[in-house]
Amino acid sequence: MKRNKSKRNRAVIGGQWGDEGKGKIIDVLMEDADINVRPTGGANAGHTLCVNGKKYVLHLVPSGIVRPSTMNVMGNGMAIDPRSLCEELRVLSEAGIDWKGRIKMALNANLVMPEHFVIEAARESGKGAVGSTMRGMSPCYTDRTARIGLIVNDLLNPKLLAEKLERNLEEKRFILEHFGKRWVKRVMKHERLQHGRFYSNDGFFNLKEIVAAYTGYGRMLERLITDTDTYLREQLGKASMVFEGAQGFVLSLDYGSYPDVTSSDPGIEGLMKGAGLPVNAAGKVYLVLKAPAITRVGKGSFPTEMGGNRSAEWCESHKQADEELRWPSPNINSRDEMEQGVAVRRLGGEYGATTGRPRRCGWFDAPLARRAFEVNKGTLILTKLDVMSSCKTLRICTGYIYEGPRIRWGETELRKGTSISTAITREEVLAYCNPQYIEMPGWRDDISKTWTWRGLPRRCKQYVARIEELVGSEVSGLSVGPDREAMIWR
């Protein structure tokens, strides 16, 4: 391991709806760190790193893997699909990354099993669909709280795996009866379910096949499986760690815009719990925010969305190729906000790393950032500052006016016209929040090659100062491009 004088730890948290560019920040911080810990989430999240012009998309493996001589830990809060992990390791090997001996996976992390994909497909076929990524995350985490979940360590014990699986499947069979054999059989033809190999006419699931396949994964992954909680506790003070947030704070199950949230807590508490460490072991906390444009993937309220509902509907039902046909060269200064949103998406490459879905784009939302800061504290890192360089006028949402039906919110009552300065991140409120904007002039110069604070245009510095003032925390880092070098520390 590298020698790091300070041995300080750092945590990187997304302050919005995910995709804030955390992967790049983690990669930069790992330059002088020993251990990268990914405590929560699963293959539904994706980080994209650019190293020497080469692009790496990671879903489960921590971003630090691209830095030789780092240790990479997958923590107990993760939901791990062993099939996806084996595939990711294969891709890393092909890319020439030597990961052997550099990854540890928590024996007590949650295990994503075949039934989780089927149950997710069942849920997504109904009204309650939340636009999930179909990676089995939500049913996996549900099983944990229902106390019928499996853990990674079960991959090493075939008998235990079979027993736990049998118990786990009991309830699922009742649910799947409702959908019928034909439906289940069709869903189970999916390649993630080994093209029907796991299907059985008798009770839907072929236990023998599943146990054989999953103990096979166990054999491939056995060298990674260990008690990471103890390992990380032992390393405290000896090694410097970077804790890697997956998704963004506003998607937190505990604090986010429920119910359109993810199944874990990407905030600081969730992160440290998923690493098996106390919150005060996090060290310095960085809250990563995209600015001037933010994004959201999937369903749910997005007060500052450029183009409002039109944009939401478009993004739900179209692909990047459709968009390129409809808007061959969108204008970032268009008076049509929908087109402006398309231009931001194109300039920022805002298409999901895991799903390829177009991300909905909107203006920087200070009430939302204030909420993220209130809970996580830390200093701010602004990313993608280069994307809107050619935009003449930048808007910042400074507060909301509530426009919905009367609703009691604890001891206060929200009614039409109520001002909200820190976002109430629950769908029943956020859905009726009308953003109030200020406008600032854009800087018009390309800043993607400006890697010093002094070199930034005056208007860009004024913009950053305004964000600091509105969120109530200092900006300690600015990212002005995808590459490692395109980073300004203050």
Ligand code: GDP
């Ligand atoms: P994460 O999940 O928060 O790591 O974010 P993603 O990986 O989904 O999305 C970030 C994307 O933006 C990746 O393609 C990065 O290479 C890219 N990126 C990160 N920081 C910057 C930046 O400052 N400017 C630009 N133009 N791209 C960036």
